[in-house]
Amino acid sequence: MKEIENNQWIANYRTDQPHFGLERMVELLALRGNPHLKLKVLHIGGTNGKGSTIAFLKKMLEKLGLRVGVFSSPYLIHYTDQISINGESISEARLEALMADYQSLLEGEVVANLQGTTEFEIITALAYDYFASEQVDVAIMEVGMGGLLDSTNVCQPILTGITTIGLDHVALLGDTLEAIAEQKAGIIKQGMPLVTGRIAPEALTVIDRIAEEKDAPRLAYGTDYQVRHQESVVTGEVFDYTSAVRQGRFQTSLLGLYQIENAGMAIALLDTFCQEDGRELASNDFLGQALEETSWPGRLEIVSRDPLMILDGAHNPHAIKALLVTLQERFADYHKEILFTCIKTKALEDMLDLLGAMPDTELTLTHFADSRATDESVLKEAAKSRNLSYQDWHDFLEQNLTDKKEEKQTVRIVTGSLYFLSQVRAYLMERKNENGYTKD
Structure with a gap:
């Protein structure tokens, strides 16, 4: 596994200064046949809570019988874990083969726009490529940093989500909640529904403005759906969820009061996805099983x-x-x-x-x-x-x-x-x- 992570070729593209811009991603993916445009994408951004929210959502979608691709970074255990389908990471052999394809592109007659390509851009493009070739039913793409100019933001999602807004990467994204919200809201797409988590009013004002400008219907925490903590038990958190289409009591498998907000947002995302995709809403029992079966290493x-x-x-x-x-x-x-x-x-x-x-x-x-x-x-x-x-x-x-x-x-x-x-x-x-x- 370390051989892939430390592969000399991919290591040459590693940097601690992320690139903000989509021109290289557009060029790179065009050379691969635009796989990102062949996918049904759920695009999830935010400062915190992305990973747990995606873990809950992935488990729900899998229990619907769907093939669910997930791109999430950074990896916690193995390099291959950044790219998975129904919880199974891309194989080392497949990852190495795709890396070889991208190496040929980047070291061949390099298009001017591809000079300076970063490791994160390559692994993001590779994820889109892999999910398209595997014909997943839905791909969940986690934003790496910010949103507006993040490498993942070349997709045309059917649904977007912004979990939280907090002061993070201030040297790169801005030193106010409003400035950071402007970047995070960059994933909102014209006419596509948006689900938001618990977000401070000053940041939410920015998101609301951009959503309105793009005619993006918004489902907001605390307004369109609510979660209320009931009790903490040894195995997780018990909470009530209420929205226009669902009411019920659920239990998370993950510890931490904030996990009820992540679980609640995942339910709102799933219900919105089902409505957009012409599916019947899942039952509360079904969702309860998914929430209790969700695992997410490295979170409490x-x-x-x-x-x-x-x-x-x-x-x-x-x-x-x-x-x-x-x-x-x-x-x-x-x-x-x-x-x-x-x-x-x-x-x-x-x-x-x-x-x-x-x-x-x-x-x-x-x-x-x-x-x-x-x-x-x-x-x-x-x-x-x-x-x-x-x-x-x-x-x-x-x-x-x-x-x-x-x-x-x-x-x-x-x-x-x-x-x-x-x-x-x-x-x-x-x-x-x-x-x-x-x-x-």
Whole structure:
């Protein structure tokens, strides 16, 4: 698997400075016969909640008997996981074959517009190519960054969704909610329905304006559909859902109060899809089964119960706030040990302010090997200036995954970057294969 990720050819196109523009994608896909225009696409953007919402939606669509392609990044376990059909990742052999096709295009008589093509553009084009060749019934495409000029935004979707708007990638997208909303709303298409999640009023005003300009019917959280939390149970969250076409009580399989909003939006997306596609609405029992069967690694994922350790991909202030709310709600009486790091484009100081304010918490910073990662010197200086611990993450895991006699119940949380969690998860899987790291 690492051979694909570190393939010298694709590595040559890797950059920590994303390209904003669609001209290369249009040119590249045209050379491949415009596969993106042959697909029934659901295009999902937003700051947080995209992955979980897509996971819920994918499971619902699969249970309808559809072949569902999903493009989602970054990957958490294997490089191939970015591209899947009905939960089965593209095979290494197929991915390598498609990469060879794109290598021939990009290293042949290169069209001027293709110079400077990035890895993300290639893998996005490759996903469209694969889904079209496999004749999926529907393709769910997750926006990489922003929306308006994101590489995924060459499609002509039948339905779009914007989950949340928060301050993220501010150096690239803008430093206000309004500016970021302008970018996120770029995926809205003329006359195509839009479903929105829980979004702050100042950002929602921007989205409403653009949706109106494009005559895009909008189904809004809190207005056109509502979710209300009922209780937290060991296996998930129980909530009531209400819209013009559905009322019912459901339970998520994923922990976290924010997951009821993601699940609710997934229901709204599914109902809208069925209406647009001329299908009967699914029953509540059907949806309930799908929600309870949904899994999404790296989101409040318990990787060890004794000692208790959780992985969570909170990678911006908005997500950190949601994580802290859940920790306070579920683990109020626990001592908390948090291991944190992030990539360069994230608001490091803002996230440290939030984490540092959590009661009864010991915060440790770390660095991971990735060109996108925040420089180790920056993290060490932040730890020093804030009087925080700094530790190699491998040492942290080894130290904290051994049995301890603790005076107070303790929960350990590893968070801050999905790229980081990918490495942590791989390490834990290898460790488990050697001697086991979980205890039921």
